[in-house]
Amino acid sequence: MAKSSGKRRRFGAVRQLPSGRWQARYRDPSTGLLRSAEKTYPSKRDAEVALTHLEADILRGEWADPDAGKVPFAEYADAWLRDRKLAARSRERHEMVLRLHIKPDFENTPLARITTARVRSWRAGLLSRGVGEPTVVKAYQILRAILNTAVDDELIRRNPCRVKGADRYDVPERPVLTVPQVLALADAIAPRYRALVLLAAFGALRFGELAALRRRDIDLEARIVSVRRSQMETQDGRLVDKAPKSAAGVRVVSIPEEIVSDIRTHLDRYSGSGHDGHVFLGVQGGRLRRSNFRATWVKALKAAGLSAEVHFHDLRHTGNTLASNTGASTRELMTRLGHSTSRAALIYQHMTGDRDRAIADGLGAMIRESRDGGGGTT
Template identity: 55%
Template sequence: MAQKRRHFGRVRKLPSGRYQARYLGPDGQLRPAPETFRTKRDADDWLADKQTELRRGDWHDPDAGKVPFGEYAAAWIKERELTATTRQLYGSLLRHHLEPAFGVVNVAEISPPVVRRWRADKLASGTGPTTVAKAYALLRAVMGTAVADQMIRRNPCTIKGASTVHTPERPTATVQEVYDLADAMQPRYRTLVLMAGFLGLRWGELIGLHRRDIDLDHGAVRVRRAVAELFNGQREIKAPKSAAGKRTVSIPAAIIPDIRDHLERYAEHGADGRVFLGSKGATPRRNHFNRLWRKACSDAGIKGLHFHDLRHTGNTLAASTGASTRELMSRMGHSTARAALIYQHASAERDRLIADALSALVDKGRKTKKKQDPKRKGHAGDTAD
């Protein structure tokens, strides 16, 4: 009796006694199973699964993921619309942290256990948690695109929270400390410190300001650009980090005289003149300014404060005024509410501490009621026996 011909795929018995399954893929190529099977039933079951994938439109070319990760990741970075600083960051993460482990490994061969082992080894070797988190985030993004390209079925980066950068809460300066630091700086940078501390602008946004961006009559600064310093020392003038970064920030009236004095004494002439210049007329560089900053902190007796902490100071002060989340987002240049909510939460916590301190003062200042003697002694109107 003739054997019934199968409708999908083929199974044949090998000289070893094991069974090989093959099927014709939608691309017209004969596709063998990646392994042989102990029984014919096992081979039939595998073919049945493949047939189901084809019917559901869930079929993936098993050879699509046979591309070295290093090659695929390099192309991924090249094809993205990134700022020069982000492109350099991704290139560095790829070269130093991902390629040594995954460079020659096929994309399809990177599994969740392999990723977990890589991350654990990086942390154990002393690589900073922030760097590992950024490298993991890049790996996850690249592998996510591989899923979209139908090279692999699932993203192997499944470690919850591994791409989150946990940074300790940065300190903020008091109003007086901002002025102390401004006074300790070189005079040409005094107003830069005040604007960072009370407007919450970033370094690159401050350095990117031109005269036409400052409207003292209406007390406002228009943020339209930022200066970014690349790893190779070159600088790039770019738009702010997000669309929300292009914004107009109102200036506290208290520092308008300082800004006016700075424009008259130190800023470049003309509407397009740069607001902040070094002593030799060049745009200030961050590494040189940091030396001046550290000296100013030392002279003012302030420890552990970074220049970027002045932005946190300005945002915290703004939150303490009772500004809404939307108002804080607009002032800070954020497109999401996350950062604004953090500052509002910090402000609420501070307000709770203030209330607790007030409560302690109330308790301390309140006169304790004297307990009345239950045996009342004489009262007006009482008569003796």
């Protein structure tokens, strides 16, 4: 039979168990019911100190129900993902990362048993198994987000994802093409994709934005392209047009006069019919897909004498760099590229169309100089 300590405490009580160890008991602040501390202690003094800490946590509002953290990680993670508002493609990526890289290590682990040491060991294990660093960073970010919500739900006291530097990685510097190299690539690629290359570089458009363009989005008289949507491919192969990630992604981009004739030729020969026809289509007349475009891209790189390491997205990176060389300000570049900032207000601070036209004219001057110098086509 357990023995009470005798002296009555202001908060809680301690008693000695038949085993000789000491138990601390206190009133649950939520239910008012008497409950025992999660573990026993070797001495009366240790049990009393534990009660002092519990009382302080309750007074500070930092006490967490020890039973709440017993929820298995997989159960909580599934509910977290189900309730989270995500775009279809982002949801698929989250599900895949959870299934392949997080659940195998934490599936049946109670939330309260996930420690910083455990998280550190899990991350090191992914890297040692050859999982790419970007994927490991993504997995860590998802795990941290789930456990942040668990903290908000008062299931755990603090987030154990506290591994310094685990939420980021150094992105290798991507290549920037010269204007002659862009023009050489446009010459080398299949004619139906020439305008695709030119708009990606001199309009700084993403592949998904280009694939989603309709005829009504291009006004060659005004030399503008309206970006209203972006195409994404789901894991089951479906192509879906979606709104850009942020308000800044919906934008109007001016293009150089020097590529207008190329785009006009493309619209006449290769684009879908009607006002709503897609500007860029595959060889068989279907929607443009990254997977089907890959072989054409690699072949064009080789013909243009460029490294096979150059990605299509590097054309946008090139366009950004070239535009900055025209004297465009940071805000003008962000608007042209459809980027948001940490300050939501900047989303609504757009530059004037005249300044974007000036940037496009500066790009055009680069094209003329390259062609006049013999570095590109005429």
